[in-house]
Amino acid sequence: MDKIMVTRSAMPDLKEYVDMIAPLWESRWLTNMGKLHNELEERLKEYLGVPGISLMSNGHMALELSLAAMEFQKGSEVITTPFTFISTTHAIIRSGLKPVFCDIKMSDYTIDEEKIEGLITEKTVAILPVHVYGNLCAVEKIQELADKYHLKVIYDAAHAFGETYQGKGIGSYGDASVFSFHATKVFHTIEGGAVCFHEPSLKEKLYNLKNFGIRSEEIVESVGANAKMNEFVAAMGICNLRHIDEEIEKRQEIVRHYLDFFQNVPGIKVLYDSSSFKRNYAYFPIFIDETIYGRTRDEMYDQLKEADIYSRKYFYPLTSDQDCFRGKYAKIPLDNARYISKRILTLPLHGELGQEEMERILKCWKK
Numbered sequence: 451m452d453k454i455m456v457t458r459s460a461m462p463d464l465k466e467y468v469d470m471i472a473p474l475w476e477s478r479w480l481t482n483m484g485k486l487h488n489e490l491e492e493r494l495k496e497y498l499g500v501p502g503i504s505l506m507s508n509g510h511m512a513l514e515l516s517l518a519a520m521e522f523q524k525g526s527e528v529i530t531t532p533f534t535f536i537s538t539t540h541a542i543i544r545s546g547l548k549p550v551f552c553d554i555k556m557s558d559y560t561i562d563e564e565k566i567e568g569l570i571t572e573k574t575v576a577i578l579p580v581h582v583y584g585n586l587c588a589v590e591k592i593q594e595l596a597d598k599y600h601l602k603v604i605y606d607a608a609h610a611f612g613e614t615y616q617g618k619g620i621g622s623y624g625d626a627s628v629f630s631f632h633a634t635k636v637f638h639t640i641e642g643g644a645v646c647f648h649e650p651s652l653k654e655k656l657y658n659l660k661n662f663g664i665r666s667e668e669i670v671e672s673v674g675a676n677a678k679m680n681e682f683v684a685a686m687g688i689c690n691l692r693h694i695d696e697e698i699e700k701r702q703e704i705v706r707h708y709l710d711f712f713q714n715v716p717g718i719k720v721l722y723d724s725s726s727f728k729r730n731y732a733y734f735p736i737f738i739d740e741t742i743y744g745r746t747r748d749e750m751y752d753q754l755k756e757a758d759i760y761s762r763k764y765f766y767p768l769t770s771d772q773d774c775f776r777g778k779y780a781k782i783p784l785d786n787a788r789y790i791s792k793r794i795l796t797l798p799l800h801g802e803l804g805q806e807e808m809e810r811i812l813k814c815w816k817k
């Protein structure tokens with residue numbers, strides 16, 4: 451039997467991609483803000499409904515460089531969530547800033563906006579929440595707090611590509627929103643990412659940060675990294691963007707199927723609010739209450755694996771509890787996050803998941 455992976459990267463037809471990259475054999479302009487890079491940037495700006503955008507080599511660099519662009523003093527505090535991919539936390543620490551972990555809500559696993567204010571100190575400079583699984587953070591309340599205490603808000607929107615809230619692209623909330631276009635994401639460029647922003651001056655700052663601070667042939671204006679998106683990658687992006695709505699529709703259909711099934715399974719909780727905003731159906735997490743379902747998350751993970759079905763314990767452990775931090779944050783009260791982290795399982799979801807495969811996955815669960 452074939453393996454069922456948790457995700458499978460969407461690919462355009464080979465010919466479509468080859469046609470897109472063929473002109474590069476003439477132009478030999480392979481990277482450094484070429485034609486395809488600029489075209490993708492324009493198209494994404496429109497698709498995401500954002501005022502400003504800067505493409506990056508990956509989502510992680512997009513996070514690091516958006517923090518760098520804010521020019522925070524080293525050692526400053528950033529309030530964030532531990533229930534995320536490790537990149538979010540690493541970006542803060544690698545920027546010389548201090549992560550202050552805030553607990554999450556049982557209702558949608560995003561940062562608990564009611565617990566943020568109690569964590570604000572004189573050293574706090576920013577809030578870095580994550581729209582985890584595409585569940586949107588309480589953007590209004592978070593902005594209110596940011597305004598009250600003069601903090602920046604940087605959203606890790608890696609899971610929220612193409613989502614809209616109140617008619618606005620999700621990337622237009624906060625001072626910056628960061629997307630990842632990694633191969634495992636709903637929209638991908640193999641590797642890639644972007645920072646979206648309002649403040650027009652961020653465009654030039656981010657350009658410098660991703661291109662060594664080079665302004666002209668003889669002038670290096672600032673100290674920058676290298677996080678440029680190359681032309682081959684941009685070409686993949688342009689192709690995938692043509693088919694993204696179709697990909698999301700296919701995923702929506704699969705989610706509908708999952709929801710029909712799991713809504714009637716005692717002990718399995720599925721949070722899937724799609725009434726208050728436009729979703730992208732990037733992930734399908736389920737919460738397993740072992741006291742009711744009779745089996746633990748880890749047991750179900752193993753059982754699926756035996757059937758060659760690969761789910762993910764996203765997000766376990768919490769980033770704050772990872773080995774690299776050696777227990778440094780172990781005493782922080784993150785009760786909800788720890789509780790959820792032990793009981794959450796992300797099931798396979800991608801556009802090519804077929805009927806037969808769905809049946810194989812669902813057969814592993816008792817009603």
Ligand SMILES: *Cc1c(COP(=O)(O)O)cnc(C)c1O
Nearest residue numbers: 508509510535537608630631632
């Ligand atoms: C994927 C992801 C990132 C990192 O993006 P890359 O493009 O892989 O560098 C950051 N945060 C979250 C929440 C992610 O899921």
